Amino acid sequence: MNKISRAIVALAAMIMAIFIPVTYGNAADNRIMEGIRIGEIDVSGMNPEEAKEALDVYVENILNTTLEVECVDGNMAEISVRDLGPVWSNEYVIEDALSYGRSGNIITRFKERADIKREGLSLPVRFDADKELIKQFVEDKCLKYNRDAVNTSLVKTESGFEVQEGLPGEVIDANEAADYLYDYLTTKMTNKDNYVLLPIKVDDVKGTDEDLALVKDLLGTFSTSYRTSDSDRSANVANGCRLVDGTLLYPGEEFSMYDHIKPFTEANGYRMAGSYLNGLVVDSLGGGICQVSTTLYNAVIRAELDIEERNNHSMIVGYVPASADAAIAESSGKDMRFVNSTDAPVYIEGYVTKDKQIVFNIYGHETRPENRKVDFESRVLETIPAGPDNIIASGQYPVGYCSVQSAHIGYKAELIKIVTVDGVEESREVFNKSNYKMVPRTAVVGVATDNPDAAAQIQAAIATGSIDQVKAMSDAWAAQLAALAAAAQAQQ
Helix, strand or coil: CCHHHHHHHHHHHHHHHHHCCCCCCCCCCCCCCCCEEECCEECCCCCHHHHHHHHHHHHHHHHCCEEEEECHHHCEEEEEHHHHCCEECCCCHHHHHHHCCCCCCHHHHHHHHHHHHHHCEEECCCEECCHHHHHHHHHHHHHHHCECCECCEEEEECCEEEEECCECEEECCHHHHHHHHHHHHHHCCCCCCEEEECCCEEECCCCCHHHHHCCCEEEEEEEEECCCCCHHHHHHHHHHHHHHCCEEECCCCEEEHHHHHCCCCHHHCCCEEEEEECCEEEEEECCCHHHHHHHHHHHHHHHCCEEEECCCCCCCCCCCCCCCCCCCECCCCECCEEECCCCCCEEEEEEECCCCEEEEEEEECCCCCCCEEEEEEEEEEEEECCCCCEEEEEEEEECCCEEEECCECEEEEEEEEEEEECCEEEEEEEEEEEEECCECCEEEEEEECCCHHHHHHHHHHHHCCCHHHHHHHHHHHHHHHHHHHHHHHHHC
16 A cells, blocks of 8 residues: 555544544434524524424513613603514524534535534524514604704794794604614514614704795785674684794695694684584584685785695685685595795795784795786686575474574686786686585474474474474474473472
8 A cells, every 4th residue: 555545544534533423413313513502592402392492482582571762862662572573483493503514525514513613603583573563663652752853934023034043853764763673673682681772863954044035025915804703703713823824834845724723622722613514504613714724725826836735615605705715624634735836935924903804925935027917706607596495303402492594505616817917918717616505594493392282383383394484483482481481480
């Protein structure tokens, strides 16, 4: 045997000597080799069943931890990890761990085993989680700590406008934060403390002194009268005007009338007053607010800002011509929305006068030629006469009650926008269209009574179909019942 052959035999013998004593990790047994961890669990020497049992406990401990989330300004939000819907998604990691040191030729297996024994090997426990639950958590518990920027703004004084400097804010973006938490929950959770600092963005201030210096021109103005309104409706008009006054819109920003005047509550300054509902005038919190919206709408269209949404009332109103109104209705989702379509900020000034006028002025940067004028003309296309009297018998009210509401004529109308240059008409176009319901004269009549004579007489009056007869009979019974009540009181 030559020297080379003897060397090869010696090397083979040495390798056999190394591997023959080692049994952990060979194909014959079913145990994970030394030096392997899954998550934080050392699974060295475990068979798959033992590793699964240990990891089930580990995963359960993770699910029982509390996730602590730091939001804006150090504010904390907490939630049980389990409430975010995580599930162990890579149980196959046990088979992966078992496979190390078992594949390839003898040299490859030897090297892999040596590397793991020397350096160790850590395999991850991965989860999946419910993205909707995560986003809901962010929206409910984290976004409330956002500190929005206070934009540079204006205050109108007798001498003009004063600039008020803005203040940057710090905010969490809901989608970005939800993705960040999802990544943490699926790849980084432990069975100890789970703490996450959400990514925070600077909310930059809008507006500069140069931007706001452009706001000096009156772009549009309009006023309406509410002299016939009672004290409650008048209070609602003044309150709505107050809530809108001072609004500053930067180029491209949208204004929503509803967003500015909600909620319709006493705490927000509203009182009960008449408003339209299903063809009747009923008392509601904020009754009269549509006059505020309508007045602002007319100022806006004269400033020629882009209208995004406008709705007419169900019935004609008396404070502007047909098709010049703009209704607000919380129940049906009606709003008045427009966009600042100019190249500079616009400022909305609103106020009421002692003689009960509501006024809105739109200020901004005038770029329209001085010789160009805009006006609007109401045109009635069709008149729909009111139908026969409508009598509603109501068991909610006693005999003697009778509330009568006047008839409303129905209309189909349109608003025409007219542009003149140097006094000469340049264009005339239909700006909007409106349909107003016909509503007959309506009486709501009380019929609740224990007196058979009263019940019979009221029903007989209703059967005539005449509101006048029903009203007369109701008044007569109201007087008679009042007299009986007074006599009973005197005998006590």
